[in-house]
Amino acid sequence: MSLKVYTTSVTASREIKSLQAEVTRVLxxxxxxxxxxxISQDNCLREEMRTKAGNPTAMPPQIFNGDMYCGDGxxxxNxxxxxNLDEFLKLK
Structure with missing residues (x-):
């Protein structure tokens, strides 16, 4: 399985920018x-992220291991x- 981090390069939210940078840095x-x-490259990617997360209003960053949802930023x-990062990422 492979880890995927859904992010956006287009946001005015400092919180989203900060979380995305921190998730990337830690990984x-x-x-x-x-x-x-x-997800800013194609609306289909935003909908894919939200569907896979099971939340129609999910905002990036959202983390997945393959198709398994791990959680948000x-x-x-936490x-x-x-x-317990490996457990969160479903690597154990």
Whole structure:
């Protein structure tokens, strides 16, 4: 399975920008390979992200392991703080 992080390159929200940057930084620092999916490139990608997350109003970043939903940015950061990132990412 492969990790996917749904993000957007077009947002005025500092919170979204910050969370996306932090998720990317943590994954790179932990040597976790992942695909960045920019939902601003196509509305179909936004709908795909929301459908897979089971939330019609989900905002990036949203993290998936294959088709398994892991969680959103704040949940990811909680997993990092609690030192259970691999469990969050469904790698265990």
């Amino acid at each position: 790179e620092s932990k040597c976790k390979e992942f695909e960045n999916v920019d 704040p949940t990811f950061m 997993a990092v703080e609690e030192d």
